[in-house]
Amino acid sequence: HTRQTFNAVTINNTDRQYIDRGKAPHFFISDQNDHSPFFQNDFVVIGIEENVPVGTLVYTFHARDEDGSFLNSKLQYSMHMKDFTENPFLIHPSYGSLITAVPLDREITQSIVLTVFAVDQAVNLTDRRQSSLTAKIVILDVNDNTPHFVSSPVSYIREDAEVGSFVHHIIAQDPDQGRNGQVTYHLLSNSKGLLVTIFALNRECQEYYNLTVVALDDGTPALSATQSLTVIVLDVNDEAPVFTKNHYHTSVSEDIDEGSTVLELLAMDADEGPNGKVTYSLVDGTFGMFAIDRVTGAIITTKPLDREIKSQYILKNPIIRLFIEASDNGNTPLTAVTLVVIQIQDVNNYTPQFTVPTYELSINENASLGEKLFTFSAIDYDRTHQNAYVEYSIIGGNGSNTFSVENCVLGPESPDKVVGNLVLRNSLDRERSSFHQLLILASDHGTPPLNATATVLITVLDANDNPPVFTSLEYHVHVKEDFPVGSPIISVSASDYDSGSNAAITYNIMSGNDNGHFRLEEKTGSLHLVRALDYEETMEFTLTVRASDGGVGVKNVAFAIVFISILDVNDYAPIFVFPSLDCGVTENLPPFSSVCTISALDFDTGPNGHLSYSIQSSCLPDHGHHGDPDMFFMDPLKGEICTKHTLDFEHQNKYCFIVQAKDKSDLTATIIVQVNVRGADEFDPVFSQDQYFFDFPEKNEAGQLVGKVTASDYDGGLDGAILYTLIKPSAFFSVNHSSGSVYLTRSFHRKRHSIKKTGKTLELLIKAHSPKLNSRSSTCTVLVNISNTPESFSMLPAQTVSVSIAVSTVTFLLLEQTMPLLFSA
Structure with a gap:
């Protein structure tokens, strides 16, 4: 009985045995562990502030056990938590006191659920009883966190933003709970962190603003944080480019090199970035002579300046006016335009130019003295009289003073235009000199003078007084009878000491070409075969050829003989009279027995008509007799077919193979040979x-x-x-x-x-x-x-x-x- 460990008991002596009256009997009742420990509540909620030091008492758990024995009612406490690698609490095993083991942080862990066990200490471990309760430890917030900014410390706003425009949303966060986590902002228009403009902005006056923002929580005591906020004013394309001068003036010589810089302009733009980046372009008036560097503003020449030819802008004092535009790179570009005046200074920069570099003419050798042979001229593109006035002279190739030049002004309407006339001064002799090459000079009167030269090629024409002459009076050639039709055989050639058309020679065949085997090219003298040759028909040809010059009226001619010998070739292939041949042979004959003899015809003579014979292949593939040729051999000269082995009618009674006849030039003919084996009466029925x-x-x-x-x-x-x-x-x-x-x-x-x-x-x-x-x-x-x-x-x-x-x-x-x-x- 667990509630009372000792009691008095009345004893009735029913068996009447002796009992000592002076001693009362005592009985001791032994306790049994028949009660489990129990807590007053199955679930408790405990609150503790997050900033308590380690070792702070959180709660004392108490359980009761109604067993009477000391050990059966003695309790020991323990606890268990899930999902924690390190226990944040410790419990006293005897007293049930729960204390903090590590610093607490509500921002990391808001609550902890643990199970507390109470176990009695019965002697036998198997008899021990236990009970448990669940405890939820709620960690209470303390204002221990300072607000921290999460918004960017840099903000941007266009300079043309209106007053009251939204600039930046300032955001600060505080992980504390309740009022401890509520943040307000200092020096701003409201506590929501919205930054707006209060006056108009101008980036050209001030590019950015530095502000200090304070974020304050509502805890006790209050905690705060500051942030340096930079507001950058974004550029707007509100400034146009401005040239450093209202207009520009320069002068340049017309012989300035292509790609030279004439003038460099500069325009400024107060905007920044693309809005302030200036590019340059030509508006008009360039005449294709100038270009401008879009980046540097340098005006350069794109080709040599030509004062004399570009008459559309040439005056006595030529001036070129260019309009230059400067433009920024804004989305809507702003521009400025300026005038550039360029004065071109003239120089003697044009050399006279002949109409052609070489003049060619032909003169009869009996031309009259003093005759004007031809007129020539040169062009000088300079405008001034001295620079454009040209005179002519002969400076080479006139050693015998056969020719001279006369300078003549065209007329009063062109006082600067002078032409030259080439005049014959001495008689011509074609036999002594049939060709003259003169070098004439054209020179202007500029300072320094410029000049040019031209070549005059003069051919002296001759009378047709010389006949053609063949290089040989006889030509000999050997041609094979299979010479390809259309191919050249030989070329005949003749020359004529005359010149021009008098020396132009044409060729033709006069005789010996009755069957039209040959063709002679009129211009080249090349003799071609146009009909196939046959040695057996004609072994030799003799042709008479004529050469005629191109004189007008009576032509001069010459003759030559061409001997053509035809060479025989192997042009006949062997032939068999019949396409096939049947041969018979009796079985069981010994090897090397004669079967039959093959003979082919070849109409060629001599070595070309000699034939050789050979067995090529079987002609019975369908019967599988691929070894038919292996059973026979053949005399290559006589064409005799003999057996290699003894034939057996019962094994195979028919053989078929192809025999080839070949001449010296590998021309061939074939015949099908069938050998029929005759049986012998070898076996009795x-x-x-x-x-x-x-x-x-x-x-x-x-x-x-x-x-x-x-x-x-x-x-x-x-x-x-x-x-x-x-x-x-x-x-x-x-x-x-x-x-x-x-x-x-x-x-x-x-x-x-x-x-x-x-x-x-x-x-x-x-x-x-x-x-x-x-x-x-x-x-x-x-x-x-x-x-x-x-x-x-x-x-x-x-x-x-x-x-x-x-x-x-x-x-x-x-x-x-x-x-x-x-x-x-």
């Missing part, structure tokens, strides 16, 4: 039985089948064909020669022919042999037993049919209409 026994009924009729004998022969062909014959003629029986069937030729009876009832055996001898005379043969015995059975055997109708074969006439007995034919065509 063999009957299927040595003796045949047949029963025959007593009642019989003529034409009745008695029985059939069968023999075979290992020979092939006709030697293997079997014929059957009775060795001794019989009055009652006959044998079919081809089938071996034995027939009754006439009826008979036992009584009529004295045959006993007990039966009588008749004996026949039948020979098997081939259709050939004196062929091998064998015999068999046929025993016919006359039976007294009254029924007769079934009769087979007999019909005789004759067919023809190459060796003899064979008579067949057709036993039945449906029986397959023994022979086929």
Whole structure:
């Protein structure tokens, strides 16, 4: 009994035994661990501030146990938490006191749930009892966190933003709870962190603003944080470019090099970035002569300045006016325009130019003295009189003073235009000099003077007083008869000392080309073959060719002979008279036996007509006789075919191969050769039985089948064909020669022919042999037993049919209409 450990007990002595009255009996009751510990509540919630130091008492757990024994009611406390690698609390095992083991942080962990166990200390571990409760530790917030800014410390706003425009949203966060985490902002228009403009901005006056923002929480005591906020004013394209000058003036010589800088402009733009980046362009008035660097503003020449030719802007004092535009790179560009005046200074920069660099003319050698041969001129693009005035002279090639130049002004309307006339001063002699090359000079009057030269090529024309001359009076050439048609054979050539058309020579064939085998090119003298040659038809040609000059009226001519010899070639291939040849040979002949001889024709003569023979390949691929050529060899000169091995008719009775005939030039012909092997009678026929026994009924009729004998022969062909014959003629029986069937030729009876009832055996001898005379043969015995059975055997109708074969006439007995034919065509 656990509630009272000691009690008085009244004892009744029913068995009347002796009891000492002076001593009262005492009884001790032993406690049993029959009560479990228990907590007053199954679940408790405990609050603790997050800033308490380590070791602070959080809560004391108390459980009770109603067992009476000390150990059975002594309790020990423990706890368990999930998801914690490090226990934030410790519990006293005897007193149940819960204390902090690590610093607490509500911003990391807001609450902790743990299970507390109370276990009694019964002696036997298996008898121990326990109970538990769940405790939720709520960590209370303390204002221990300073607000921190999460918004960017830099903000941007366009300079053209209106007053009151939103600039920046300032955001600060405080991880504390409640009022401790509520943040307000200092020095701003409101506590929500919205920054707005209060006056107009101008980036050109101030590019950015530095502000200090204070974020303050509502805790006790309050905590704060500051942030330096930079507000950058973004540029707007509100400033146009401005040139450093209102207009520009410069002068330049017209011989300035291409790509030279004439003037460099500068425009400023107070904006920044693309809005302040200035590019330059030409508006008009460039005449294709100038360009401007878009970045630097440098005006450069794009080609040499040409004061004399560009008349559209040339005056006595030529001036070029260019309009230059400066533009920024804003989305809507702003521009400025300025005027650039360029004065071009003239120089003598143009050399006179002849109309052509070379003049060519032809003069008859009998031209008159003082005759003006031709007029020439040069152009000078300079404008001033001295720079453009040109005079002419001969400076080379006139050693004999045969020619001179006269300078002439065109007329009063062109006082600066002078032309030159080439005049003949001395007589010409073509035989002494048929060609003259003069060098003439054109020079202006500029300072320094500029000049140019031209070449005059003068050809002296001659009279047609010289005939053509062949390089040889005879030409010899050898040509093969298979020379390709259309190919050149030889070229004839003639020359003429005349010049011009008088020396132009044409060629033609005068004789020897009756069959039109040749063509002579009129201009080149090249002789071509136009018809095939045939040595057997014509072995030589003799051609007479003529050369004619190109004189007007009477032409001068010359003649030459061309001898053409035709060379024979191997132009005939071998031929066989027939496309195929059949040869026969008997089997079992020894190797190297002659089979047959092949001969081909070749119409060429000499070595070209000599032929060689060879076996090429089999011509029976469908029969699988790919080794047919291996059974024979051939004499390459005589064309004789011989056996390599002994032939066996029974193994193969036909060979086919291709024979080739080839001449010295590898021209070939082929023929199909078929070798038919003739069989020899090597084997005796063999009957299927040595003796045949047949029963025959007593009642019989003529034409009745008695029985059939069968023999075979290992020979092939006709030697293997079997014929059957009775060795001794019989009055009652006959044998079919081809089938071996034995027939009754006439009826008979036992009584009529004295045959006993007990039966009588008749004996026949039948020979098997081939259709050939004196062929091998064998015999068999046929025993016919006359039976007294009254029924007769079934009769087979007999019909005789004759067919023809190459060796003899064979008579067949057709036993039945449906029986397959023994022979086929």
